[in-house]
Amino acid sequence: MYEKYWKQMGDKATIVIPGWQSMSYFSDVKNLCWFLEPEFAKQIVRVHKVVGNALTEGRHIVVGTGSSQLFSAALYALAPQDASNPISVVSAAPYYSCYPLMTDSIKSGLHKWAGDAKVFNKDEPYIELVTSPNNPDGFIRHSMVNRTGGILVHDLAYYWPQYTPISSPADNDLTLFTVSKITGHAGMRIGWALVKDVEVAKKMTKFIELNTIGVSKDSQIRAAKVLEVVSDSCEQAGGSEHVESFFHFSHALMTERWRMLREAVKRSGIFSLPEFSSAHCNFFDNKLGSQPAFAWLKCDGDDVDDCESFLRRHKILTRGGKHFGVSPKYVRISMMDREETYDLFIQRLSQIRS
Ligand SMILES: Cc1ncc(COP(=O)(O)O)c(C=O)c1O
Structure with missing residues (x-):
């Protein structure tokens, strides 16, 4: 549905990648997430600042092949590695239909799908997925398990101004975002996580290293350009040129x-x-x-x-x-x-x- 906008943008969002560029596995060896392209990281911080939908200070950015890969990385990083039973993963119904399938797809010994968060009452650790605005029903959501001590993963794929009022910047322990729902570029397969805890961020990075040895640089460079155009459009829209954000x-x-x-x-x-x-x-x-x-x-x-x-x-x-x-x-x-x-x-x- 956003194709028309990107057609209007013409060459503004076009990138050229010469054959010799972006050949290495590595993007930034000094960074915790060593396969994160620095320009992409810069544009993530910028777009969140321009829109005001998430705090990025004091967070580690982990890039993933879509937020889907980061979802699996988050479960891997948050589940206790030495527990005798897999940790329960819940979300309030109606929940995003991929959560149960992705949680149980490899029949991991680390985590298992445990259904609707509203009726979860087991006295054991759990991970709760909080999707806000929610897919499928669009409502703003908060944690729904009726007790403290759970580990929360916030999936804020749709927390952008075209879908819902931006009331305050998200300030969670682990938040997932995806390019697919902001700009419509689902085929780039790029998402990112904002992670407070350094050990969790390291484990998520490890998961992606074991899973796909990083994330496509070409896609990250393209995503950086698209986010740059989005942020530019917002900043210019306030000025004298008649630019539509x-x-x-x-x-x-x-x-x-x-x-x-x-x-x-x-x-x-x-x-x-x-x-x-x-x-x-x-x-x-x-x-x-x-x-x-x-x-x-x-x-x-x-x-x-x-x-x-x-x-x-x-x-x-x-x-x-x-x-x-x-x-x-x-x-x-x-x-x-x-x-x-x-x-x-x-x-x-x-x-x-x-
Ligand atoms: C709530 C939610 N999270 C995650 C995703 C997956 O996003 P991605 O395309 O980045 O893998 C979707 C896609 O529909 C979604 O609705």
Whole structure:
């Protein structure tokens, strides 16, 4: 959905990498994360400062092949290495459908998926994944296990101004971010973690070393350029040139998509959507609502038990609630597809009536 913006940017975000460049495994041998490109690290710090969504001071940056690799690295680093049983990993339902699959994919002796954080009551150590705004339902979240002492991993993939008001800079022990949801460059496969504890950061780096001996330099250099253009656009937007910041563009696009969706849902009479309260966004300096990257749609009618199958019959592909640990009456719909696909989706949804 952000292709149009990047087309408008033309050569501003183009990079050329000569054949002799970036050949070594190493990026910065003196850094804890020795495969982190210094220019990429610089642009991460800059974009967080420009947007105001996370503190970077006193944090170690660990780069990963997408935040997916960093998720596995975080579990590896946080799980006690000498425990007799794998540590429980939980997240409040509805949770991101990849968490259970990724946690248990290699049947590690270190960690195991233990389901919904809201009902976890075992008197044993645990890791809680806090996704905010949440995938799939878009709500702002905090830890939900009803006791202290858990280890928290914050997945803030969607904590950017086009999706949700930026109320304060995140200040967590371990926070994950990904280029894919900020700028749309999912195919670069680049994410980063901001990590307070040096030993945890070292272990995460070790995991990536054992897993892929580092992270593509080409991708990091490209990601650095794209983030640089984003930060430049925000700084220039305040000036006299009539430059539109990336977040003004993407926020306006999401506003329009959510307007279209809410209108179609209202007309249908059989679906409902979450309602979000507004909050002050420090980035836009305005009171704004949320407009998540996914729509968490509910089929309200008694005669529809499986909303995913129901919508498939109307040629709309979604992901059903059971993947996210809840009822099949819910489905997750991507709000981030290309314009033609999104328009077709709204057109088809508008034809469904109670
Ligand atoms: C909450 C959340 N975390 C992580 C990811 C994965 O991000 P990446 O593309 O960086 O691996 C996604 C992708 O959908 C996501 O929704």
